[in-house]
Amino acid sequence: MPSKTTLLKAPGRIARRMLPFRRRRADPLDALPFFAVPATAIAVLDDAVAFRRTLLQHIAQATRRIVLVTLYLQDDDGGREILEALYAAKTRHPALEISVFVDWHRARRGLIGKQKSEGNAGMYREYARRLGPGVAIYGVPVQNRELFGVLHLKGFVIDDNVLYSGASLNDVYLARHGRYRLDRYHLFRDAKLADAMAGFVERQFVASPAVCRLNSGDAPTTKALQPAIRDLRQSLHQAAYAVADDSLGDGAVAVTPLLGFGRTDNALNDALLAALRGARERVILLTPYFNLPRPVRAVLGQLLRRGCEIHLMVGDKTANDFYIPPEQPFKTIGLLPYLYENNLRRFARAHRRQIDSGQLNIHLWHHGDNSYHLKGLFVDDDVAVLTGNNLNPRAWALDLENGLLLRDPQRLLHDRHQAEWAALKKHATRLSDYHALESPRQYPAVVRKLLRRLNRTRLDRLVNRLL
Known part of the structure; x- marks a missing residue:
């Protein structure tokens, strides 16, 4: 049974969790050095x-x-x-x-x-x-x-x-x-x-x-x-880019190159999380393989509870570079797009209320036989991250990654970012609900067999971490 102290503190904890967009005392991004690059x-x-x-x-x-x-x-x-x-x-x-x-x-x-x-x-x-x-x-x-x-x-x-x-x-x-x-x-x-x-x-x-x-x-x-x-x-x-801190004058954008390597003391991961946590109204997250690291999933959940509008753009499984059309001989590597679609389906099912309300928008990209490899963030109208980081557990802990953090308090890049986002959505469809994604029961027989084997041995978790 909870103690009296725990019960007394509970309302405060709930209030702090539910209050929308309270200001943090210090934004971790503000401490990062930058180059002042003219817009x-x-x-x-x-x-x-x-x-x-x-x-x-x-x-x-x-x-x-x-x-x-x-x-x-x-x-x-x-x-x-x-x-x-x-x-x-x-x-x-x-x-x-x-x-x-x-x-x-x-x-x-x-x-x-x-x-x-x-x-x-x-x-x-x-x-x-x-x-x-x-x-x-x-x-x-x-x-x-x-x-x-x-x-x-x-x-x-x-x-x-x-x-x-x-x-x-x-x-x-x-x-x-x-x-x-x-x-x-x-x-x-x-x-x-x-x-x-x-x-x-x-x-x-x-x-x-x-x-x-x-x-x-x-x-x-x-x-x-x-x-x-x-x-x-x-x-x-222990490495980092050498950045001599500039001052941000009129007409300039703060650009910080960041390195990401390893599970701890990872400057790029820390900046990605800080940018997400600092969101006030809207987040756009781009990833080619829907297999988000646990810390990113946790922050997205917090943002949804705070009322933040979230847009996720991912590729349709047929736009994945590992996808093998049914008419071609199947290889084990071709299982990956189905694993990622399963991840996305579970996520969409868990957040179906937010999808129905329009707070969560999942955009599925597909254009002919072309493939999709987008990564990065737009946060509100003043922060963006350009990166090769796939925003998956492998990138989060194993690969050597980098990225460019753009802070734009004067909104100088706003129109360019809006135009980029509009162009990206040209070949994307918003999911109405998780039923719009193919059910595993409809997958090819060889895929169903491999997925059952992975689920039975829990190897799917290992595959998600490594690939």
Whole structure:
């Protein structure tokens, strides 16, 4: 039976929980340093075609440095187009320094479900043999095994510009051959931000014995690198972008680059949660794989109880990059879109009252045979987060992530954000209720069988944490 003290305190606790949008004594985001970037120096690119065109234009115009950080640079037409543009830029300006950083494990294997190969690293070596050593391509091993974490850092620094997107570099991300994978694309023309992002990879990657060239000589085995990988992980747990705090004048937006690595002392995770907790009226959350970390789910529940309006945009399972159409041979990796849809269905069912009232809006994106890869936040009209973080347990604890926190008290980017959101909704449908999502009983037989096996052994929880 509850004590008298507990009962006396209960009304106060309930009142504090239910009062809408009470002000916190101190906003954790206010303590973060930032670069004051003129709003006129920030551009939102329309689509994957504009992203590809802008990237190639800036590579062609580069005179001093090109630093590309991405999960992978693929051995396909899109990847080769980028690699050829880099070598052409080096030929035009021999003093131009070019470095590309990709995940070590991802670069050294073939595609999932395809025959075994030497991976993208084979293409890197072939170009170096043919065109010379002018483009340095490094493999970054964040963990000893790809399953337990990859380089998921994003950002292309070209001279004094930062092109930021969650996209990697291949045919579908670059809208080659009639298909695209939708992401977000932003261009910042700011030397200090560019210096900070380029300086980070110089300090943390180039200086690390764990980070090796993939396109020159014989690369060591992962096993031989394990002591160096351990040291790199320890360094990354303490690492941060160098940000000399500016003052925010008229016409400027506060931009803070943030690093995310590990379950604790994770600056990016902390900022994402702080941005959500600080919401007053509205949150827009974008994620490609509906598998939210527990802290994010908890904060969303608090916001709904406070009356905040929430919009979630996710991809339809057929817009997931792991989806396998029924007419094609099924592989186990094709189970993932069904797991994510199950997660979403349970969430929608648990919050059906908020969906009915219009307080919770789940937007399901689908456009032909294109796929969906959006991530990030809009909070009210003055905070946004651009990130490659998938907002899932893997990104929350295992992968090396980053993001750009934008604080815009003057609402200078409001119209651009509204236009971006309107464009994203163009191919999305608001769920009327959880019944609008396919029931597991309607899934293909092989999917139903695997899901039953996972549920019976509770392996679905492990899969949700790792993939």
